[in-house]
Amino acid sequence: MAHDAPLSPLAPKTFPDMPAIEGVRFASGEAGVRYRGRTDVMMALLDKGTTVAGVFTKSRCPSAPVDWCRSKLKSGKARALLVNSGNANAFTGKVGADAVKLAAKIAARAAGVKEHEIFMASTGVIGEPLDASKFDAVLDALAADARGEAWLDAARAIMTTDTFPKVATATADIGGSQVRISGIAKGAGMIAPDMATMLSFVFTDAPISAPALQSMLSKSVQGSFNAITVDSDTSTSDTLLLFATGAAAARGAPRIAAANDRRLASFKRALEAVLLDLAHQVVRDGEGARKFVGVEVTGADSAKAAKRIALSIANSPLVKTAVAGEDANWGRVVMAVGKAGERAERDKLAIWFGDVRVAHKGLRDPNYDEAAASAVMKRPEIDIRVDLGLGAGAAKVWTCDLTKEYVAINGDYRS
Amino acid sequence: MAHDAPLSPLAPKTFPDMPAIEGVRFASGEAGVRYRGRTDVMMALLDKGTTVAGVFTKSRCPSAPVDWCRSKLKSGKARALLVNSGNANAFTGKVGADAVKLAAKIAARAAGVKEHEIFMASTGVIGEPLDASKFDAVLDALAADARGEAWLDAARAIMTTDTFPKVATATADIGGSQVRISGIAKGAGMIAPDMATMLSFVFTDAPISAPALQSMLSKSVQGSFNAITVDSDTSTSDTLLLFATGAAAARGAPRIAAANDRRLASFKRALEAVLLDLAHQVVRDGEGARKFVGVEVTGADSAKAAKRIALSIANSPLVKTAVAGEDANWGRVVMAVGKAGERAERDKLAIWFGDVRVAHKGLRDPNYDEAAASAVMKRPEIDIRVDLGLGAGAAKVWTCDLTKEYVAINGDYRS
Numbered sequence: 001m002a003h004d005a006p007l008s009p010l011a012p013k014t015f016p017d018m019p020a021i022e023g024v025r026f027a028s029g030e031a032g033v034r035y036r037g038r039t040d041v042m043m044a045l046l047d048k049g050t051t052v053a054g055v056f057t058k059s060r061c062p063s064a065p066v067d068w069c070r071s072k073l074k075s076g077k078a079r080a081l082l083v084n085s086g087n088a089n090a091f092t093g094k095v096g097a098d099a100v101k102l103a104a105k106i107a108a109r110a111a112g113v114k115e116h117e118i119f120m121a122s123t124g125v126i127g128e129p130l131d132a133s134k135f136d137a138v139l140d141a142l143a144a145d146a147r148g149e150a151w152l153d154a155a156r157a158i159m160t161t162d163t164f165p166k167v168a169t170a171t172a173d174i175g176g177s178q179v180r181i182s183g184i185a186k187g188a189g190m191i192a193p194d195m196a197t198m199l200s201f202v203f204t205d206a207p208i209s210a211p212a213l214q215s216m217l218s219k220s221v222q223g224s225f226n227a228i229t230v231d232s233d234t235s236t237s238d239t240l241l242l243f244a245t246g247a248a249a250a251r252g253a254p255r256i257a258a259a260n261d262r263r264l265a266s267f268k269r270a271l272e273a274v275l276l277d278l279a280h281q282v283v284r285d286g287e288g289a290r291k292f293v294g295v296e297v298t299g300a301d302s303a304k305a306a307k308r309i310a311l312s313i314a315n316s317p318l319v320k321t322a323v324a325g326e327d328a329n330w331g332r333v334v335m336a337v338g339k340a341g342e343r344a345e346r347d348k349l350a351i352w353f354g355d356v357r358v359a360h361k362g363l364r365d366p367n368y369d370e371a372a373a374s375a376v377m378k379r380p381e382i383d384i385r386v387d388l389g390l391g392a393g394a395a396k397v398w399t400c401d402l403t404k405e406y407v408a409i410n411g412d413y414r415s
Numbered sequence: 416m417a418h419d420a421p422l423s424p425l426a427p428k429t430f431p432d433m434p435a436i437e438g439v440r441f442a443s444g445e446a447g448v449r450y451r452g453r454t455d456v457m458m459a460l461l462d463k464g465t466t467v468a469g470v471f472t473k474s475r476c477p478s479a480p481v482d483w484c485r486s487k488l489k490s491g492k493a494r495a496l497l498v499n500s501g502n503a504n505a506f507t508g509k510v511g512a513d514a515v516k517l518a519a520k521i522a523a524r525a526a527g528v529k530e531h532e533i534f535m536a537s538t539g540v541i542g543e544p545l546d547a548s549k550f551d552a553v554l555d556a557l558a559a560d561a562r563g564e565a566w567l568d569a570a571r572a573i574m575t576t577d578t579f580p581k582v583a584t585a586t587a588d589i590g591g592s593q594v595r596i597s598g599i600a601k602g603a604g605m606i607a608p609d610m611a612t613m614l615s616f617v618f619t620d621a622p623i624s625a626p627a628l629q630s631m632l633s634k635s636v637q638g639s640f641n642a643i644t645v646d647s648d649t650s651t652s653d654t655l656l657l658f659a660t661g662a663a664a665a666r667g668a669p670r671i672a673a674a675n676d677r678r679l680a681s682f683k684r685a686l687e688a689v690l691l692d693l694a695h696q697v698v699r700d701g702e703g704a705r706k707f708v709g710v711e712v713t714g715a716d717s718a719k720a721a722k723r724i725a726l727s728i729a730n731s732p733l734v735k736t737a738v739a740g741e742d743a744n745w746g747r748v749v750m751a752v753g754k755a756g757e758r759a760e761r762d763k764l765a766i767w768f769g770d771v772r773v774a775h776k777g778l779r780d781p782n783y784d785e786a787a788a789s790a791v792m793k794r795p796e797i798d799i800r801v802d803l804g805l806g807a808g809a810a811k812v813w814t815c816d817l818t819k820e821y822v823a824i825n826g827d828y829r830s
Contacts, residue, residue, distance in 0.1 A: 061753030061761045091749040093762055093777030126746025127779055233733045233747075234754035317732070317817075318648045318825055325826025331541025332648075334506040338476030339649035346476045347508055362508030364542055402732075404819040410733055411740025 010284035010292050010380060010400070011164045018169050020148025021180055023047035023245025024203045027142035027150065028157035031134045034086030034124060039157035041135065043142045044081040044201065045111055050245045052078035052119065053213035055221050057238035063090035064130075065120040066239060068100045072116055076210025078243055079117035081201060082107045082135070083158050085186070089122040089130040090236040102132040110139035121199050121239045123160055123186060155184040158199055161409060162186050162285050168277035172206070172270035175263045177253035179206035181274050187282030200225065200240045200278055206267060207246035207255040215259035216268055217242045224275035225282075227307070227397040242271075283398045288405030291323050293398065294383040300393030305342040307395035312340035313384065320402035323382060328373035330358040337386060348389030354382060425699035425707050425795060425815070426579045433584050435563025436595055438462035438660025439618045442557035442565065443572035446549045449501030449539060456550065457572035458557045459496040459616065460526055465660045467493035467534065468628035470636050472653035479504045479511035479545075480535040481654060483519070487531055491625025493658055494532035496616060497522045497550070498573050500601070501539040505651040510544050517547040525554035536614050536654045538575055538601060570599040573614055576824060577601050577700050583692035587621070587685035590678045592668035594621035596689050602645070602697030615640065615655045615693055621682060622661035622670040630674035631683055632657045639690035642722070642812040644729050645701035657686075698813045703820030706738050708813065709798040715808035720757040722810035727755035728799065735817035738797060743788035745773040752801060763804030769797060 024044060031041040054073050056066050072078075082103060089096045100120060108115040122130060155165030169182040183202030217240070225240060249255055256264060284292055295314045300306035313319055316336040322329035330351045337344050347362035354376035357365045376382060439459060446456040469488050471481050487493075497518060504511045515535060523530040537545060570580030584597040598617030632655070640655060664670055671679060699707055710729045715721035728734055728751040737744035745766045752759050762777035769791035772780045791797060 057753075058756075059750070059753030060755070060757070060759040061749050061764070088746075091746060091761060091764075091774065091777065095778055126749055127774065128746075129778070233731050233750060236750055236753050316648050317821070321822050321825035324822060327826070331503075331506060331543075334476050334541055335474070335648060335651050338472075338474030338651050340475070341473075342475070344475040346506060349476070349506075359506065359542065362506065363510055363544070402822060404822045406732070407736050407739060407817060407819045407822060410736035411742065 006163065008163045008285045008289055010289055012281065015152060015167060016169050018149070018151040018167055018182055019180070021182055021203050021245065022205045022247030023050060024243070025146035025148050026154040027146040028153045029138045029142050031084065031138050033084050033130065033134060039153070040085045041138060041142070042083045042154045042157035043107065043111070043139060043146065044154065045143060045146045046079050046081070046243055047245050047247065048079070050078050050243050051076050051208060051210040051213055052241060052243050053210060053217040054239065054241045055218055057235055059234055059236045061091060061236050063088050063122060063237040064092060064096035064100045065089055065122045066237060067097070068104070069119050069121070069239060069241070072119060075116065077117060078119050079113035080107055080111040081119045081241065081243070083121045083199065085158050085160055086124040087122060087128055087130045088124050088126050088237045090126045092127065092129055095129050099130045099132040103135055106132065106135045106139050110143040119241055121237065123158060123199050123237055126236060151182065151184060158184070158186045160186065161287055164285055166278055166281040166285070168274045168281070170270040170273050172267040174206055174248070174256065174267055175254040177248055177251055179204055179248045179253055179267065181270050183274050183278055185278040185282055187285055199237065202242045202274060204244045205247040206244050207249040207253055208244045209257045212256055212259040212261070212264070213242055213244055216264070216271055220268070220272045220275050224272065224279040227279070280398060283400050286400035287409045288403040289400030290380070290403055291401040292381045293323055293400060294396060295399065296383065296385045296394070296396040297388065298385070298394045299388040299390055301343050301391045302393040303395055304393070306393040307397065309337055309340040309342050309386065310395045310397040312336045313386070314397050314399035317402055320399065323377070324401035324403045326374070326377040328353050328358060328370070328377050333384060333386060334359070343390060344388055345390065350387045350389065352385040353377065354379070421578065423578045423700045423704055425704055427696065430567060430582060431584050433564070433566040433582055433597055434595070436597055436618050436660065437620045437662035438465060439658070440561035440563050441569040442561040443568045444553045444557050446499065446553050448499050448545065448549060454568065454572035455500045456553060456557070457498045457569045458522065458526070458554060458561065459569065460558060460561045461494050461496070461658055462660050462662065463494070465493050465658050466491055466623060466625040466628055467656060467658050468625060468632040469654065469656045470633055472650055474649055474651045476506060476651050478537060478652040479507055479515045480537045481652060482512070483515045484534050484536070484654060484656070487534060490531065492532060493534050494528035495522055495526040496534045496656065496658070498536045498614065500573050500575050502537060502543055502545045503539050503541050503652045504537040504545040505541045507542065507544055514545045514547040518550055521547065521550045521554050525558040534656055536652065538573060538614050538652055541651060566597065566599060573599070573601045575601065576702055579700055581693055581696040581700070583689045583696070585685040585688050587682040589621055589663070589671065589682055590669040592663055592666055594619055594663045594668055594682065596685050598689050598693055600693040600697055602700055614652065617657045617689060619659045620662040621659050622664040622668055623659045624672045627671055627674040627676070627679070628657055628659055631679070631686060635683070635687045635690050639687065639694040643694045643698050644726060644812065644814050645698065695813060698815050701815035702824045703818040704815030705795070705818055706816040707796045708738055708815060709811060710814065711798065711800045711811040712803065713800070713809045714803040714805055716758050716806045717808040718810055719808070721808040722812065724752055724755040724757050724759070724801065725810045725812045727751045728801070729812050729814035732817055735814065738792070739816035739818045741789070741792040743768050743773060743785070743792050748799060748801060749774070758805060759803055760805065765802045765804065767800040768792065769794070
């Protein structure tokens with residue numbers, strides 16, 4: 001059962017204008033998978049010629065829809081996306097695989113496409129059989145009702161403990177033609193993406209080949225969805241799919257075959273911006289979150305070492321509870337640097353909360369000002385920066401604080 | 416500031432009888448390091464001939480006392496142990512190293528021994544300079560007052576957020592002579608020992624060489640202190656020291672030089688029992704803990720893989736909040752198995768809560784009984800067992816639940 005949490009105080013104040021992307025139409029409805037009185041199924045219809053790329057959880061126990069998407073991704077083509085909330089169809093064995101097949105059959109019939117052109121994702125409780133026959137009653141109506149502008153409704157239908165729908169959009173230039181990239185995401189808990197996030201779906205009208213899409217997506221995810229953590233728990237269902245309808249070709253956009261095509265420079269920047277925007281929204285809606293925390297590590301031996309240290313800080317329950325308590329407890333940052341397993345020299349370490357340097361060369365900053373540090377901690381958005389003073393490796397990740405509400409939400413999510 | 420938490424509901428009902436160990440005397444007092452109205456310094460005086468072994472945090476930012484102990488351990492000899500609570504003397508740079516030297520000088524004078532025969536540990540806040548001159552006023556009196564039976568007072572003086580003192584004892588037989596092993600520990604938070612725990616000190620009258628002690632200690636710690644976690648945060652100060660006074664030699668116990676001496680069989684078992692007892696008490700006093708949780712993994716590819724999976728489960732905030740909520744949410748156990756990074760086959764996995772099998776061969780157990788599983792979750796002590804069905808690798812670790820009290824305690828520990 002979804003916990004009835006109030007809107008996150010870190011929610012965006014407004015939603016961006018989300019115009020339709022040519023070749024993509026959405027519909028959402030109530031299939032009654034688990035929730036009552038809210039939408040729980042979303043379908044996106046994709047025009048012929050749509051290419052697709054995807055990244056998925058590295059969990060050794062992935063959900064049935066993740067298995068399905070991985071096998072269907074080889075063709076690089078997609079005609080529809082079906083997503084339900086309320087049940088993750090994970091750890092459901094053969095029953096789960098059968099449910100995915102039945103769902104694909106129902107969706108293919110409703111959309112008038114082939115089963116292998118259907119992509120799927122499910123989110124919600126793990127280990128409960130998913131009754132895919134519930135889709136039978138709603139998908140035909142959804143397919144008939146699909147509209148290009150229904151982004152927010154689509155984002156709402158895939159929410160679980162999320163308190164707000166997550167959308168983002170950007171434009172880019174390819175060979176003098178404007179293309180658009182827009183996406184949706186859901187998050188909230190079990191967020192420590194190792195390859196993607198819980199669920200995110202991004203669409204563009206750019207005419208880009210599946211291999212080029214895949215290359216850009218795999219690269220862009222490192223600094224966005226793979227750089228956030230709510231609770232260090234990696235989901236069985238993480239799925240990020242990027243669909244390109246190619247509709248912009250009719251307006252003169254050149255067809256792009258390879259990721260190293262120079263005409264993709266603007267597109268790559270826009271894709272990274274959309275993914276980072278969605279990833280940040282996932283953190284801002286982290287279960288119980290009251291603070292949005294950036295953790296930047298510089299001066300490490302390598303970028304990989306910097307990221308490992310940054311994640312050690314961002315995943316530390318003691319750092320996260322200190323942030324919740326608005327306590328500039330940099331000793332816990334030292335602890336998290338120390339446990340990360342990467343080289344660190346105590347006497348070269350410097351630590352900042354916001355613009356206040358609290359530690360320098362192995363001890364408390366001689367100019368440390370408790371009042372200034374406390375003022376930083378009272379802000380809703382806090383940057384923690386650590387300089388190791390060793391090399392040029394740098395990384396930034398984002399997390400939220402750990403509050404009593406996180407415990408409350410997760411102490412009674414299922415029951 | 417120590418959080419004024421009520422006694423852990425998982426505290427032992429009684430303390431064991433802790434007779435003196437010949438060659439060891441304790442005293443504790445108030446040095447006023449940080450706390451008021453409670454003891455915060457403990458000294459153990461050790462007779463001539465005492466050997467010593469130690470294991471320490473793997474943190475890359477260890478405390479100044481850890482640096483000191485590591486360097487002094489080479490001699491294998493000890494004459495006194497000085498421990499303070501309230502300040503960890505960690506991340507204090509040269510000032511911290513100087514404080515350790517001054518403390519050693521004061522302790523050596525009080526105990527009438529050499530400075531390099533002093534071992535030290537500090538626990539409390541990180542990053543604050545420790546004023547070692549405060550020991551000057553109290554250590555002489557402590558040395559004069561030391562008694563062999565003062566185990567509980569010694570254990571109390573090293574507490575921080577602990578709600579009860581931790582002691583354990585056992586006897587063993589060496590070559591027909593009875594020897595005793597007794598120890599104390601402190602824990603509570605920042606508990607994910609990578610080499611030892613926060614602080615634990617174990618004493619025996621057995622006449623055993625330092626290299627043999629070190630070998631046994633390094634081995635025994637793997638299944639005890641290195642198999643517990645409260646919050647996945649590894650301390651900068653983890654220190655476990657084992658002292659052997661050798662006093663039992665006067666009663667006929669043979670002097671043991673090597674760890675592979677067959678006459679050590681009983682001693683090894685007793686040492687493991689004492690370490691495991693103390694480690695369990697640390698978990699039972701985990702910050703905010705209401706449940707004591709054993710996590711056993713069997714059927715893994717190797718013992719190392721089993722332990723990594725067990726720790727992934729034991730450190731998962733979602734598993735720990737589910738336990739706090741008395742929710743038999745085995746889907747989160749699947750998630751934690753999946754994210755551990757070790758081989759797992761969904762369709763071979765079985766999961767138990769207590770004696771209730773909840774999952775079997777990749778899906779919910781056909782005989783799953785929600786009422787029976789819920790009854791298990793209401794107990795104060797819960798065993799979670801996972802069988803991977805792959806190999807013979809097995810491991811067991813222990814943890815506690817994650818409660819709102821953990822967040823409360825750590826949201827205002829320092830301020």
